[in-house]
Amino acid sequence: MFNTRGKTMMLLLLAFALVLSACGGGSKSSQHSSNSGGSSSGQTSSGGEGGGSNETVEISFMHWRTEDKEVFDQLIADFEAKNPNIKVTQTIFPSSDYTSIAQQRLLDGSTGDVFTVFPGSQFEAMLRAGLMEDLTGKPVVDRFVPNLITKGAKDGRQYALPYHLVYNMPLINVDIFEKLNLQRPRTWSQYLDVLETLKQNGYIPIAFPGADIGQGQLMNPMLMNENTDEEMFPKLLTGETKLTDEWFVNSLRKWQQLSQYFQPNSLGTGYEAAVTLFVTEQAAMLGTGSFHAALALSQNPDMRLDLLPPITVEDESQIVYEGVHNTTFMLAINTKSKKKEAAEKFLEFLAEKETAEYYANNTGQLGVVQGLEYSSKSLQFETDFTQLNTRFLPRSTIPDKQIEDAITNAISAVISGMAPEDAAAEAQQVVEQVRRQ
Amino acid sequence: MKPSKGIYLFVLPALILYGIFVLYPAFYGLYVSFTNWDGLSAGYEFVGFRNYRNLLMYDTIFAKSVVNNLKFMLFVVIGQTTLSLVFALFLVRNTKANIALRTLYFLPTILASVSVAFIWAAMYDSNFGMIKAILGLFGVQNGPGWLADPDIAIYSVAFAQVWAHTGQLMIIFIAGLQAIPADLFEVAAIEGASKFQTFRLVTWPLIAPAAAIVIAYTTLQSFKAFDLVFAMTRGGPNNATEIIATFIYRLAFQSYKFGYASAASMLFLVFVAAITIIQFKLLRTDRTG
Structure with a gap:
């Protein structure tokens, strides 16, 4: 079909294609073997590593808190004023997509220095x-409450520092509870009685966002006393526990x-609609967590809020935990970053008490930095859960997303019948x- | 005169680009499907056919996503083809009113799938949605859970897809209908054919090629409906709207199981190819028989 010249041409073409393919194939391993030299795409630095040089270094701060953009803008302005040779750019992906997008962005080091x-x-x-x-061993770690940063550690090494402390249990409208003279339930029967009273009085007892985050939030207090073993979920992978065991079936009942x-x-209800039911006082409880307090108060500033986890035991003496907490929004430095010194400076700035306090009070998120004082109403609940025995979020211990x-x-x-x-x-x-x- | 072999050089740039951006990723995906790569780590193990065996023999969610995809496809193909044909039959003449209506029906086509998803998610909302409000006017307080009921959620999503694309396919049918010579309809009228007979014996055989295009396009479109489904329900409730594309996305980008997801992608490819071949054969038979 081809003469010798044609065949040579085709061989050259094939070789060219193979070389290109090999380049593509090698990219993965080269990403892992090299983290220095060259310039990254996206946010590029115009100079060296900050510190010694007068040239400006631009770093990227990647996170999922779209709603915190303005607060971070202010904090970044303060940081840049103190560090004129470092510029910080926010790269924000919504939390629902963060898991899928973050990994690829971080791999080439171009985005997400912090x-x-x-x-x-x-x-x-x-x-x-x-x-x-x-x-591990860096001074910044000491600025955080030690027992609240364990989820960012592995095998005794600290890799990430949680910035948020969250209570994942339903918010309640205290005024409705007081109007109906409802007491905080201490058993499952009492809890159902409270819900029934609310229903009889024309309220939706719990606004539940079942189309997105509801199950993942409310499952935690629902399980906290059903199985108190911290390893209940990791043990699923070894077969030591099963979801057909009584603790899980009982929780589903x-x-x-x-x-x-x-x-x-x-x-079919998303969290926005659930929050609307709650702030318009059609619903007495919101089945999410403390992280929605600021949003609720922004829409109904007169509300008085508290947190009320379902206590699922039948006898008060069986209560082990009185709530659940989570430490999340964990700050880390990308190993692929070419501007680690500047990234570390920014991390240290975020860990300063004044910075963390400003952030907490303006975003309505409880913090993990030591000694924070809260002035925001959305951070002051009727019950002080820091004084109670709360359990770390069971969902965060699930070792596999498919199992989650x-x-x-x-x-x-079960909800659908x-x-x-x-x-x-x-x-x-x-x-x-x-x-x- | 035979063309010079050198002419093949002209296809070289396109061939190289095709190789880099289509063939290489496809074969790399096939290679990854035999590994347990997590999409992040440098290392991985070669696991042979384990991913394929697990998907085909044990993975209940994969099986569910295939069934859901078939339901979605059937609803969309039947609904979209029928509605677009009906609209085309009514709007085939080029009157001012018909042109205005065609434009109106075509409008949803220019919307991004994610916008369509948000519009219909808001319409279906069980608490504040427009459908609930309309049903309320007729005394229905608690209507169906359009996206909440696992038995109907996939059809609710499919209806949004039909709404978005019917106008586009109507245009193809109108083009086909306008190409039919008018004298054929005159002959049918002289012979005393009823409207239904005229449609069955004159119109349908002549627009069958257009119908074949519409059906083939709609089928492929329904397999690629990832963005609509994901933005509306994220595959829920309880995987009731999980289709193969959302299943693969979840495995790769949320569970970090790229090897397993690649195997699912390969099976998806085989599945779509099989459906396309079957459809192609059926439609060819219709045209010639």
Whole structure:
């Protein structure tokens, strides 16, 4: 078909294509082997590493808090005033997409010199990929409350520093509770009585955002006393626990009872609609967490808020935990960053008490930096949960995202009418699949 | 005179680009499907056919996503083809009113899928949605959970897809209808054919090629409906609207299982190819028979 010249031409073409393919194939390994030299795409530095040079270094701060952009803008302006040779750019992806986008952006070091990471499976994945600088022994670590930064550590090394302290349990409208003379329930029966009273008085007892975050939030206080073993979820991978065990099936049975007190078609309700039901006082409780207090108060400043976890035990003496907390929005430095010195300076600035206090009071997020004083109403709840025995968010200990989805899907299945035993069996099937992978 | 072999050099740039941006990623995806790569780490293991075996034999969510995709495709293909044909039949003549209506029906096509998703998610909202408000006027207080009920959620999403693309396919049908010679309809009228007979014996056979294009396009479109489904329901509730594309996305970018997700992508490719071949054969039979 081809003469000799044609064949030579085709061979050259093939060789060219193969060379290009090899370049493409090698990119992954080269990303992992090289973290110095060259310039990154995207936010580029016009000079050296800050510090010694007068040239400006531009670093990227990647996070998921779209709603905090203005507060960070102000803080960044303060930081840049103190460090005129460092410029900080915010790169924000919504939390729902952050997990999927962050990893690729971080790998080439062009974005996210300082970045935030979720505790649990994302932290573990980032750690496996070697994306987080080891912060152990650095002075910045000492500025945080030691027992609240454990989720950013692994094998005694500190890789990330949580910036938010969150209580993942329903917000309540204190005025409605007082109007109906409702006391804080201490058992599951009392809790159901409270919900029934609210319903009888024309309120939606719990506004539940079942289309997005509801299951992942409310499952935590629902489980906190059902199984007090901190390793209950990690043990799913070894087969030591199963989702068909009584603790999980029993929790699903309680979800079945609870779902009667949600607004109709709760699985189709997003968090925005749930917040609206709550702030318009159609609903007495909001099934999310303390992180929505600022949003609720921005829409209804006169509300008095508190947190009320469901206590699922039948006898008060069985209560082990009185709430759940999470430490999240964990700050880390990208190992692929070519501007680590500037990144570290920015991290140190965020960890200063004044900075963290300004951030907390203006965003309505409780902080993890030591000695913070809160002036914002959205951070002052009727109950002081720092004085109570709260448990670290069970969901954050789930070792695999597919298993996490199976658990929240089992809850959705029960809300939509499936028998708890069947929903648990379906979820356990997914666990078995994951174990085979 | 035979063309010089040198002429093949002219396709070289396109071939190279195709190789880099299509063939290489495809074959690299095939390679990754035999590994347990997490998409982040430098290292991974070769796992042979384990990913494929697990997907085909044990993965209940994958099976569910295939079934959901078929439901979605059938609803969209039937609904979109039928509605676009009906609209085309009514709006085939070039009157001012018809042109205005065609423009109106075509408008949703220019919207991004994510915008369509937000519009319909708001319409379906069980608490503040327009559909709830309209049903309320007729005394229905608690209507169906359009996106909340696992039995109907996939059809609710599919309806949004039909709404968005019917106008676009209507244009293809109108072009096909306007190409039919008018004298054929005159002959049918002289022979005393009813409207239905005229449609069955004259119109349909002559617009069958347009219908084949519409059906093939709609089928592929329904497999690529990732953005609409993901923005509306993220595959929920309880995987009721999980389609293969959202399943793959979740595995790769949320669970960090690129090897497993690549295997699912390869099966997806085979699945779409099989459907396309079957459809192609059926439509060819229709045209010739």
